[in-house]
Amino acid sequence: MFSSFPFRTAKKILFGTGTIEQVGTELNGIGATNAAIITDATISQAGWADKVQAALDAAGMKSEVWDGSQAEPSLEVGEEAIAFVRTGGFDSVVGLGGGSAIDIAKGAAVGLTNEGNIMGWIKEGFSNPLAPMALCPTTAGTGSEVSDTAVFATPELKVGLVSSMLYPDVAIVDPELTISLPGPITANTGIDALCHAIEGFQSVQANPLTDALAIESMRMINRYLRRVYCNGKDIEAREGMALASLLAGIVMGNADTTIGHACGYAYVYPATDLHYPHGHAIAITFPYVMEYNALAQLEKHALIAEVLGEDVEGLPLRDAAYLAPIAFKKLMEDLRLPLSLQEVGVTEDMIPMIARNVLKSPNHCRRNPREVTEEGMLELFAHAYEGTLSWEM
Ligand SMILES: [Fe+2]
Structure with a gap:
């Protein structure tokens, strides 16, 4: 039903x-x-x-x-x-x-x-x-x-x-x-769209319509973002990204975002003095958000991993789900994005303050599929600071 x-x-x-x-x-x-x-x-x-x-x-x-x-x-x-x-x-x-x-x-x-x-x-x-x-x-x-x-x-x-x-x-x-967007802006905005699709898929406000659009958006971004980053004049890839972004926007307009966006907001201006582009800021902490949430939604994260190109055939559900953040990190590497908070000017002593900032976004926390605790956020940001998923440590 x-x-x-x-x-x-x-x-x-x-x-x-x-x-x-x-x-x-x-x-x-x-x-x-x-x-x-x-x-x-x-x-x-x-x-x-x-x-x-x-x-x-x-x-x-x-x-x-x-x-x-x-x-x-x-x-x-x-x-x-x-x-x-x-x-x-x-x-x-x-x-x-x-x-x-x-x-x-x-x-x-x-x-x-x-x-x-x-x-x-x-x-x-x-x-x-x-x-x-x-x-x-x-x-x-x-x-x-x-x-x-x-x-x-x-x-x-x-x-x-x-x-x-x-x-x-x-x-x-x-x-x-x-068509004339430079590569770094293409990467920044494209990865933001992917986060909108994935967060909308994770959101407790997701519904069958937003899920269908989110999956197709993820599939298209995985297909076209690398292409358009390498060749901005590739009009088919530009069209694919424009459509994927539109789908992700419709998802966000209904299911909204989870702590993926709250974690990205938590360490940049105006929360701190650090200025960093929106999409990149969200992306750096996003593999750790996926790792945090995968436990609450193994089936959905296994599907994200598959749509983002991982071979999940025959894998136990938990193993497939934890490939989702790996797939996201591969895309970040290909787009030459920084992979850790320490690379973008965050210092270790800022982490407790940053972790508490997430809890100041009650709506993002409410929509998150896993309960958001200060302890959980401290662990998440410790991983994001190092740029290492827990099973990579
Ligand atoms: Fe965004």
Whole structure:
């Protein structure tokens, strides 16, 4: 017998090379006439904002570009975007960029139809439906275009604006927008997508729909991430990663993440002074999260190992399950990612503080399939510090 479950995502998804050309007809079709394009300077300079403006123009729409988005956006940057959209006579928002620009665009779309500010909406919610919104990722990894969350950084911690109203009217996933991403960003965002798929698969909120999407996402990332890392012009691999990231984003938008993301957040800014890219930060501690959780979900972790290319034929279930973190570490090695916390500036005396930081993320802990204890986190981070799984020690 199956338990009941909800499943939500963007109202519409457009996937495929060249689909960015349809942004104007999509928005105009739901009544928009004047769009604020929220992006960052790099994307703008690469000509993508011009391309979006041309597509809006072709559909008879006016538009203006705000390109002040930054990585790991602060509340202040979010408020700047909100001030921009409130003064330009806009009736719609286009988010164009990586996860940061898209999260800022969600905040801006809330600000267009609601009084107040981001921190107030996080604490008390907001009531007015959003103006028409199109979200167009330029990386293959964050999945933010199909999630109900916008993350901002305060000096103390990251905070999430969460609402089912943050799903866009249309998510336009055009793999061509990712073609010029350099190898390290491709690796950073691609491994983040894999963590979204695996964590969503582990999550206590997983359901048969998210499990099916998560497995296919893992399979595609294992097939295409190495290829696209070696040759960014491999359009089939770019398409494969864009689709895999989209699937993982849909998984995350429903099942959400486990302590994989909490462990990655626990040792970087704003929890510490260490600045490190999101995907890499999650990935370094992720083999140890998989090792921690495998005991609670032997069948699921044996399947992860198989999907990530390990030969599990004839193995006892426990042995197959513990190949999952090994498979993940092989991918990290191939992507030339650091394999231990000590390689990225964490010192041994920081470990107790970092371990306690995980427990400050109650929602990640609640969704984790294995109970999260301080003792367990101390052991997990001791392994992550050395870069060694327990049976490798
Ligand atoms: Fe992530």
